[in-house]
Amino acid sequence: MLNHDLLITNATLLANPADCRLQKDAYLAVTDGAIVELGKMADLPVLPGADRIIDAGGNLVMPGLVNCHCHGAMTLFRGLADDLPLMTWLTEHIFPAEARLVDAEMVYWCSKLAAAEMLMGGTTTVADAYFYEDAAAQAFCESGLRAVAAQGIIDFPAPGVPDPSKNITAAADFLSSWQGKSPLLTPALFCHSPYTCGLDTLQRAKELAREAGSLFFIHLAETREETAQLKEQHGCTPVALLHGLGLLDENTVCVHCVWLEEGDIALLRETGAKVATCPESNMKLGSGIAPLAELLDAGIPVGLGTDGCASNNDLDLFQEMGNCARLHKVAAHAPTRLPAATLLGMATEMGARVLGLAGETGRLAVGLRADCIIIDTRQPHLTPFHNPETLVYAGRGSDVATVLIDGRVVMQDRRLLSFNIEETMNEVRRLARRVKAGGVKG
Amino acid sequence: MLNHDLLITNATLLANPADCRLQKDAYLAVTDGAIVELGKMADLPVLPGADRIIDAGGNLVMPGLVNCHCHGAMTLFRGLADDLPLMTWLTEHIFPAEARLVDAEMVYWCSKLAAAEMLMGGTTTVADAYFYEDAAAQAFCESGLRAVAAQGIIDFPAPGVPDPSKNITAAADFLSSWQGKSPLLTPALFCHSPYTCGLDTLQRAKELAREAGSLFFIHLAETREETAQLKEQHGCTPVALLHGLGLLDENTVCVHCVWLEEGDIALLRETGAKVATCPESNMKLGSGIAPLAELLDAGIPVGLGTDGCASNNDLDLFQEMGNCARLHKVAAHAPTRLPAATLLGMATEMGARVLGLAGETGRLAVGLRADCIIIDTRQPHLTPFHNPETLVYAGRGSDVATVLIDGRVVMQDRRLLSFNIEETMNEVRRLARRVKAGGVKG
DSSP, X not given: OOOEXXXXXXXXXXXXXXXXXXXXXXXXXXXXXXXXXXXXXXXXOSSOOEEEEEEOTTOEEEEOEEEEEEOGGGGGGTTSSOSOOHHHIIIIIIHHHHHHHOSHHHHHHHHHHHHHHHHHTTEEEEEEEESSHHHHHHHHHHHTOEEEEEEEEOSSOBTTBOSGXXXXXXXXXXXXXXXXXXXTEEEEEEEOOTTTSOHHHHHHHHHHHHHHTOOEEEXXXXXXXXXXXXXXXXXXXXXXXXXXXXXXXXXXXXXXXXXXOTXXXXXXXXXXXXXXXXXXXXXXXXXXXXXXXXXXXXXXXXEEOOOOTTSSOOOXXXXXXXXXXXXXXXXXXXXXXXXHHHXXXXXXXXXXXXXXXXXXXXXXXXXXXXXXXXXXXXXGGGOSOOSTHHHHHHOOXXXXXXXXXXXXXXXETTEEOSSOHHHHHHHXXXXXXXXXXXXXXX | OOOEEEEEEEEEEOSSGGGOOOEEEEEEEEETTEEEEEEEGGGSOSSOOEEEEEEOTTOEEEEOEEEEEEOGGGGGGTTSXXXXXXXXXXXXXXXXXXXXXXXXXXXXXXXXXXXXXXXXXXXXXXXXXXXXXXXXXXXXXXXXXXXXXXXXXXXXXXXXXXXXXXXXXXXXXXXXXXXXTOTTEEEEEEXXXXXXXXXXXXHHHHHHHHHHTOOEEEEESOSHHHHHHHHHHHSSOHHHHHHHTTOOSTTEEEEEOOSOOTTHHHHHHHHTXXXXXXXXXHHHTTOOOOOHHHHHHTTOOEEEOOOOTTSSOOOOHHHXXXXXXXXXXXXXXXXXXXXXXXXXXXXXXXXXXXXXXXXXXXXXXXXXXXXXEEEOOOXXXXXXXXXXXXXXXXXXXXXXXXXXXXXXXXXXXXXXXXXXXXXXXXXXXXXXXXXXXXTOOO
């Protein structure tokens, strides 16, 4: 009899969330961080060998969620300046606060807080993008979260890279220092946008990403104004601009894609580019509604992202699923638009595909890494639990009781085990007092 | 020295949420169910006299939330039939399930489950509307929730009222049996809509409500189709139809009001009618977006409602606040639209005004009843806590630790004290098995 490292028993399995099929009375066995068996309790040996057994007690066990776009360190700016016009918010609050407060220490602690929030909300994989990404990567590694960490590139003086002419070198250093360093951490690049990076920078960054075999993230067509400005400047849509520069391929993740025009979706499909959509952020900033159904109909993999806490203001992918579905239903006046199963797929397997991690995470299947969450469905707001759609429309991060990543139990019964969350919250509160002392609103 | 029944110490007070002002190091004293003192900890006697002291430990204390429209018993149908066309959903799933399953027992247990969900999510007052409302009122009274319970009236055979010609009599019986029975329970009437009730029924129901001094609720202009149909039938908008029938006054609450036309808002304002908006339900059913900013600009009191669990699918007013704000921002392409303070006001003081309860609840002020909640702001997703706006954009029902209603502690540290929630969930699960046995989806 094989001695497993860990066994989850009495599970109601939602192995592949996109199919919304529940398998009752099931077990899942983990060895060396991988899922090695899935089956019916009835087929389990009377005395299964395992170093550790977690009895799910009939609760729902599903793959951990995948957050395809986040600026973790921006937890510091959560609620700092809500309800303002976009440009006032950016230029009078967020940019000055970033210029004054972002350093390696801030990114470390605030990314660690983001990691805690995500882990405690059932997110097991995040694609993060910020500056001082070195410190973010360190925080994610210590938290036990699976992460794609992308170093920011922008043609302005930036936190950690005061001289923009060094932004590609800094990014190259980041890639080389993190490649192969941790099995849970994948380094990548994040060009802020085609309106804050010159064409030369965009091309050099993508070239670097290609050489390193890394993902390339970019904010694209988020607001109407920025899209109109780029069209006027370059005579084509932002998507066409990137395509003309040779930036679109299967390792490029275009974030937002709200203001797409005819032809853009075809370009994304033909090049194999991926999309990350951030509906709550797009709603709160009044940016617009991405043509999500059209992107999905075209077969383009679209992942869900929370964006940063300055514009969301939390990192809860359960609520992001529900709101994404509700938003597109009301926009199309069609309750059939974006059914719950689509959202469950986007937040798991399709998200993993967007990040090139479908061979590791996003489903519960033999051979994949053991990234899974146990949801306490025995609460008033999830009762009765007729079917998994309820996770999308009534679930929230706080329903997650237990989280495994790569076979490691990082949260059990809502106790975070991988690091000291009180210390992290205290450090962030200390930094938050500096935000207030700077005189910005709050 | 006065001996208070209860003292909340070390509170960060948000006494009037609409002003978003926090008062640190405060206390609140309760006697005979009323707030009798609010002040600074420094002004508190060294040995305050109180039978019970709750140390808020610096956490946020605010008035409980007011849910202005709910069909509590529909918790049984949570997630029963999501993502379907409106008419398929109604006629093939909800109506048949209601016809088969709604009885006094179902309404009692499922309303009690709704009460648990609301209490545990910080809602201290609900306006409920359903059939067998007698059983719902009983459940609310036992739960400790403050409730306006409205008996349903519809010109079709209905649960508990198989003969539609008896619907007004049944409603009159309900009113007389509950008036003055419990200080927390206010009976009222709910005409389902002008497309399911004849004009004579509408007028007789309103007449009954007037005689009894009761609130009159009605679904109004929820979908484009229903609104167009009424216009064709009567030659005027639904609002104008009600106005012509003499149904609009300060004791009428119009629910939804999505499809308003020019002139409708003026009629609502002139008559003093109130509005309840249910954004998550309107989103999920693809109904549309109410002209909320215009209604508020006209000075019409608008409360927030969750609607029932078949179309939301939860009863969490914190998420309803955030989603209402986000929806209207994206619809108007304006992040300044519906700031957080407006939502906090709608969910508390303005909601109380809509229900005619502003003299009892909705703010923390001396003389009002002690309906208040303590929010645990020391969690990752609420850290840092720069300001109360964070409650709207990152808060959720599960952040509520402790709930007082009318001075009674109904939940403390997330333990529901007023009734046995496990028993209630078990009873609803038993009923849910009958839903499935009936062969409807799920």
